[in-house]
Amino acid sequence: MILSIQNVVKTYGSYTAVDHVTFDVPKGSVFGLLGPNGAGKTSLIRMITTITGPDSGAIFLNGEKLNERTPDKIGYMPEERGLYKKMKVGEHLLYLAQLKGLSSAEANKQIDHWLTKFAIKDWWSKKIEDLSKGMQQKIQFIATIVHQPPLLILDEPFTGLDPINTNLIKDEIRQLNAAGTSIIFSTHRMEQVEEMCDHIVLINRGKNVLYGEVKSIKNQFKQNLYRLEWEGALPPDFGERFAIVEQENHAVTVRLHNEKESNDLLRHLIQKDIRITHFEEILPTFDEIFIRTVEGENGAADHQAAAKS
Amino acid sequence: MSKLSLIVKREYLTRVRSRSFILSTLLAPLAFVLYLVVVVWISSYQGNDRQHIAVLDQSGVLKERLPDDRGVRFDYPANISLDSLKKAVQSGSYDGVLQIPALPNLAVKKQTVYYHSDKQLSPEIGSWIERKIATRIRDFKIDSLRLDRRSLETLDTEVAIDPESIVDKSNEGSEYTSVIAAVIGGVIGFVMFFMMTFYGQMVMRSVMEEKVNRIVEVMVSTVKPFDLMLGKILGAGAVGLTQILCWVVIYTGLAMLMPMFLGVDMAQMQTPAAGAAAAAGEVDADKIGLVLQELSRQNWWSIITLAIIYFLGGYFIFTSLFAAVGSAIGEDMGQSQSLVFPIMLPIIIALYIMMAAIRNPNSGLAVFASIFPLFSPVVMPARLPFHPPWWQVGLSVVLLIGSAFFFVWLAGRIYRVGILLYGKKVTFKEIGKWMFYKG
Numbered sequence: 001m002i003l004s005i006q007n008v009v010k011t012y013g014s015y016t017a018v019d020h021v022t023f024d025v026p027k028g029s030v031f032g033l034l035g036p037n038g039a040g041k042t043s044l045i046r047m048i049t050t051i052t053g054p055d056s057g058a059i060f061l062n063g064e065k066l067n068e069r070t071p072d073k074i075g076y077m078p079e080e081r082g083l084y085k086k087m088k089v090g091e092h093l094l095y096l097a098q099l100k101g102l103s104s105a106e107a108n109k110q111i112d113h114w115l116t117k118f119a120i121k122d123w124w125s126k127k128i129e130d131l132s133k134g135m136q137q138k139i140q141f142i143a144t145i146v147h148q149p150p151l152l153i154l155d156e157p158f159t160g161l162d163p164i165n166t167n168l169i170k171d172e173i174r175q176l177n178a179a180g181t182s183i184i185f186s187t188h189r190m191e192q193v194e195e196m197c198d199h200i201v202l203i204n205r206g207k208n209v210l211y212g213e214v215k216s217i218k219n220q221f222k223q224n225l226y227r228l229e230w231e232g233a234l235p236p237d238f239g240e241r242f243a244i245v246e247q248e249n250h251a252v253t254v255r256l257h258n259e260k261e262s263n264d265l266l267r268h269l270i271q272k273d274i275r276i277t278h279f280e281e282i283l284p285t286f287d288e289i290f291i292r293t294v295e296g297e298n299g300a301a302d303h304q305a306a307a308k309s
Numbered sequence: 310m311s312k313l314s315l316i317v318k319r320e321y322l323t324r325v326r327s328r329s330f331i332l333s334t335l336l337a338p339l340a341f342v343l344y345l346v347v348v349v350w351i352s353s354y355q356g357n358d359r360q361h362i363a364v365l366d367q368s369g370v371l372k373e374r375l376p377d378d379r380g381v382r383f384d385y386p387a388n389i390s391l392d393s394l395k396k397a398v399q400s401g402s403y404d405g406v407l408q409i410p411a412l413p414n415l416a417v418k419k420q421t422v423y424y425h426s427d428k429q430l431s432p433e434i435g436s437w438i439e440r441k442i443a444t445r446i447r448d449f450k451i452d453s454l455r456l457d458r459r460s461l462e463t464l465d466t467e468v469a470i471d472p473e474s475i476v477d478k479s480n481e482g483s484e485y486t487s488v489i490a491a492v493i494g495g496v497i498g499f500v501m502f503f504m505m506t507f508y509g510q511m512v513m514r515s516v517m518e519e520k521v522n523r524i525v526e527v528m529v530s531t532v533k534p535f536d537l538m539l540g541k542i543l544g545a546g547a548v549g550l551t552q553i554l555c556w557v558v559i560y561t562g563l564a565m566l567m568p569m570f571l572g573v574d575m576a577q578m579q580t581p582a583a584g585a586a587a588a589a590g591e592v593d594a595d596k597i598g599l600v601l602q603e604l605s606r607q608n609w610w611s612i613i614t615l616a617i618i619y620f621l622g623g624y625f626i627f628t629s630l631f632a633a634v635g636s637a638i639g640e641d642m643g644q645s646q647s648l649v650f651p652i653m654l655p656i657i658i659a660l661y662i663m664m665a666a667i668r669n670p671n672s673g674l675a676v677f678a679s680i681f682p683l684f685s686p687v688v689m690p691a692r693l694p695f696h697p698p699w700w701q702v703g704l705s706v707v708l709l710i711g712s713a714f715f716f717v718w719l720a721g722r723i724y725r726v727g728i729l730l731y732g733k734k735v736t737f738k739e740i741g742k743w744m745f746y747k748g
Contacts, residue, residue, distance in 0.1 A: 013742065049530035051729070068533075076530040080731075082523035086323060098315050099531045143527070 001063070002027045002151050002182040003048065008057035010043050017043035019206035020057070025151075025184060025199070030177055032193045032200035032214075033186040036294055040206040041186055042079075045153055048184075049076045061151065072101040075149040079156045079186075081140050083128045090115075090124035093143055100147035107146065114142045118168075134165055141169055145176065152176065155186045170196070190286035202290065204297050210289070221284045221292070224256040226265070229278035234269075241268065253282065312532045313540050320515070320544025325551060334552050338559045360434070363394050363403045368411045370449040375441050379434055383407075395425055404428060409442065415453055420446060487695070491667040494691035497616055498663035501687045504549065505623050505656055509631035512545050513649070516635030516728070525728045534725035538636075539717065542628045549624075615702065616690045622709035623686025627656065629720035636727030637735040648735070659687035670695035680705045682712035719744065 003025040010018040018040045025031045035041045046052045048059060050070050059066050061073060084092055090111060097107035115121045118138055128136065137160060145152065154173070158166045173196070177183055185196055193200060193214075200217065202210035210217065229251045238244075242265060246253040256262060262281070269276060284292075324330055360381045364371065375383045384403070386394070394406045405426030412420060422442060424430055430438070451458060516538070519525045528537055634648045662684060666675035670692050679689035679697065685705045689697075726743035727735070 012746070046530075046729070051526070051529045051534075071531050074530070076527065078523075078526040078530070080523040081527060082525075084323070084524060085522065086327070095315065095319055096527070096531070099312055099528075140527075 001025065002029075002061065003184070004060040004063075005044070005048075006058045006060070008044070008047060008054045008059060010040075010047060010052065010054050016206050018047070018054070018203075021203065021206070021208045022057075023201045023208055023211050025182060027182055028177070028180055029199050030173075030183045030185055030197045032197035033184050033203070034188075034190075034193065034200055034290065035203035037188075039203045041203055042155075043206075044203065045076070045078075045155065045184075045186065048153065049074055072147065073149050074151050074153060075144040075147065076153045077140060077144040077155060077157055079159070083136055083139060083143075085127075085129040087128055088125050089128060089131070089139055092128060093139065093146060096143045097146045100149075102147050110146045110148070111142070114146060118142070133160055134162060137161055138165065138169075141172070145172075149181070151182050151184070153184045153186070156188070157185070158187075158189070158192070190290055193286050200286075202293055204294050209297055210293050217289065218283045221289050222281070223284070224258060224261070225253055225282040226256060226262055227251065227253050227278070227280050227282055228265070228269075228276065230269070231275045231277060234274065235272045238268075251278075313536045313543075316532065316537060316540025317544045317547065320541050321547045321551075324544070324548045330548065330552070334555045335559075338556055338563060342563065360404045360430075361402075363397065363406045365389075365391060365394060365406055365408045368409045368446075368449075370409060370412070370442070370445045372449070372452075373445065375438070375445075379437060381434060381438075391425070398426060405430070407438070412446070412449075415450055490670075490694035493612075493694045494667040494670075495664070497612075497693070498660070498667070498687050498691035501616075501620060501623060501690055502656060502660045502663075504620060505627045505686065506653065508545055508549050508624060509627045509652070511548075512541055512628045513631035513635035513638075513645075515541055515545065516632050516724070517638055517645075520636065520638075520728050529725070529728065534728065535721040538629070538632050538721055538724045542625065542632060542717075545628065546621075546624055612690075612693045615693055615706075618706060619686045619690045619709065622682070622706075622713045625713040626682065626686070626709075626716045627652065629717045633720035633723040633727065633740070636724040637730075637740055648737075651737070655683040656687065659684040663688045663691045667691050667695075670697070676701060680708060682708045685709055722746075 001024045005021055005023050008018055008021050009016070021040075021044065033041055033044070043052070047054050048061075048066075050066055050068075053066075061070055087095070093111045093114075094104065094107050097110060098104060102110065111124075112121070115123065120135075120138065123131070123135075123139075128139070131139070141157070144154070152173075157169060157173075161169065173183060185193075187193060197214055199213055200210070201208055212220075225245065231250065234252075242254045242256065244252050245255050254265070256265065262279075266276070266279065361384065362381060363384050363386055364375065366385070371385075374385065377383060389397075391406065391408060394403070397403050398406055405424055405428065408423040408425060410420075410422070420442075422439075424435075451461065519528065525537075532540075630652045631649075634645070634652060638645045638648060659678065662674060662678040666672070666678065666688055669675060675688065675692060676697075678684040679692050680701060682705075686709065689702070689705050693702075722744045723740055726746055727740070
């Protein structure tokens with residue numbers, strides 16, 4: 001485990017932002033931290049980055065309880081991110097790298113490496129305020145990773161980036177991950193979660209409501225839906241044997257009772273000598289999982305609240 | 310390099326290298342010199358218009374004629390009537406006629422002289438002429454009454470109070486002690502006031518900028534919020550000291566170079582008040598000597614050392630309060646007014662107490678304010694030239710240093726919550742709650 005969150009609680013006055021949350025981030029994973037607005041993601045991230053401390057519970061980075069050396073081992077790119085407008089690119093990166101504990105020689109070496117890698121070496125003496133927003137995002141990304149932290153926390157890293165730069169940063173994230181960096185990735189964009197993450201935790205109203213491996217969560221939420229395409233005509237009793245959810249010309253979506261039934265379905269059709277051109281299990285998208293979980297939770301909670309009052 | 314020193318270094322370097330710092334450092338002395346030149350020029354302005362005045366002395370008091378001065382030239386045309394002189398004024402030969410009617414008797418207490426013209430005399434020239442004629446009438450009366458001028462002069466006695474301390478003999482001063490002390494105290498008090506408001510606001514703007522910029526979340530995930538705030542306060546303080554040092558160097562340089570270029574008598578420039586008084590013929594060299602003696606009597610080492618302590622104490626107290634408010638404000642500039650005012654209030658009150666204290670340095674109010682740590686940075690330095698009792702200074706310094714630590718700590722508590730809070734209108738009640746948030 002690179003990061004272990006254990007029964008963490010954080011309150012602001014009478015408001016409980018994080019309510020007994022527990023989860024682990026496996027070493028080398030790309031870990032999705034999901035949740036609707038105001039669910040407590042930012043409060044959680046601020047505790048991991050030691051900006052604030054938990055009221056109770058504990059957080060461990062690499063088995064070590066968070067302490068004053070922790071910030072140097074984390075690279076954090078917040079959603080709301082800025083730069084000192086009046087500073088030069090190189091000075092700015094050098095300043096942040098030194099704050100993260102690099103010596104000035106080591107910092108310069110790293111900055112040089114990254115500016116070269118992004119083909120922006122001639123930006124060193126440009127002023128931040130003269131850069132476009134996309135260019136500033138690149139500088140922010142370099143500032144986040146320049147001290148080679150074992151854990152990266154990226155909050156909506158692609159907002160404001162054009163598709164080319166999005167891909168560039170995505171590639172860098174993948175390369176860093178391949179080289180062993182663990183990444184916590186917070187976003188609302190579920191297609192990015194499916195694309196990038198192998199583990200997720202879903203926080204709603206300060207509570208951990210869904211947590212685990214992406215594949216197993218998808219399995220957990222699957223409704224045994226299968227899509228079938230064929231040539232010719234279906235056997236007349238097909239509709240009686242299997243529950244058809246949706247029917248098109250030469251394509252149906254059916255809901256089976258369990259996973260084993262898929263072979264029954266195929267066997268049935270093969271016996272009738274139907275030529276199958278396409279057969280797949282339809283897994284739920286993360287969009288659906290997100291909405292179902294959050295709405296189910298909130299519905300139940302609202303129901304309870306209504307019952308109480 | 311520790312994180313705090315990195316922050317201080319950045320705060321210092323970015324400010325010192327900024328165009329506004331270089332401009333204000335270079336131009337402020339020039340602006341000040343320009344200001345002095347303009348003030349001296351305006352106060353010595355007599356106008357280019359020369360006035361030509363005909364004097365008709367019907368009283369015979371002007372045995373000694375009025376001297377030509379201040380752009381006025383007097384003429385004493387003989388045997389010409391008032392009417393023809395008035396005509397001469399109308400035709401433009403004179404600007405006016407000064408008619409001194411005969412004195413009704415030698416015991417007259419009030420004498421009216423007439424100035425015939427359609428143009429008014431300036432009040433300054435008018436009163437100058439009045440004074441001159443009054444002197445002439447006095448002389449005329451003395452001569453007419455055959456009085457002994459010498460015995461008359463012995464009637465005038467100049468009286469001065471010389472404070473004599475009973476216990477502390479070293480503390481003896483002259484009649485000028487309290488005046489000089491008030492001037493020194495007032496200057497120190499004003500400098501304190503400006504330093505605290507100027508650098509306080511500078512720190513506040515810098516905190517707000519970081520918050521609005523949204524760099525602050527990255528920063529506090531790297532360093533402790535307290536270090537970030539303290540780094541700012543120390544950095545801005547170092548900038549202030551640098552600027553003062555630059556000014557001292559520039560001023561000293563200018564003061565040494567100026568006589569070479571202008572050929573001006575610097576001694577007179579430096580004491581315009583004394584210069585003006587001397588010109589009016591009311592001051593003698595003795596008094597300037599007394600002033601200089603008074604200045605050298607002050608224990609400058611202890612005044613300067615204590616002034617620096619009070620400056621640092623006040624600087625930390627008020628800049629940290631400004632930093633705390635800056636963290637709570639953020640984008641909404643309109644809101645800053647309501648939060649800044651309560652901080653400005655003690656500084657402004659202290660300024661007024663200071664002005665009262667230099668007139669009455671041992672009043673209960675002055676003593677209280679020079680010990681109370683929110684007022685003492687402005688008030689106590691102003692009292693120092695009056696030699697306040699040592700226990701007051703000691704108590705005041707102890708309270709000041711204690712409060713400086715307390716306020717920096719308190720501001721840190723507010724700052725760490727404030728900088729991360731957006732889009733919320735903040736009240737003092739709420740800020741009060743922040744102080745008690747955990748971790």
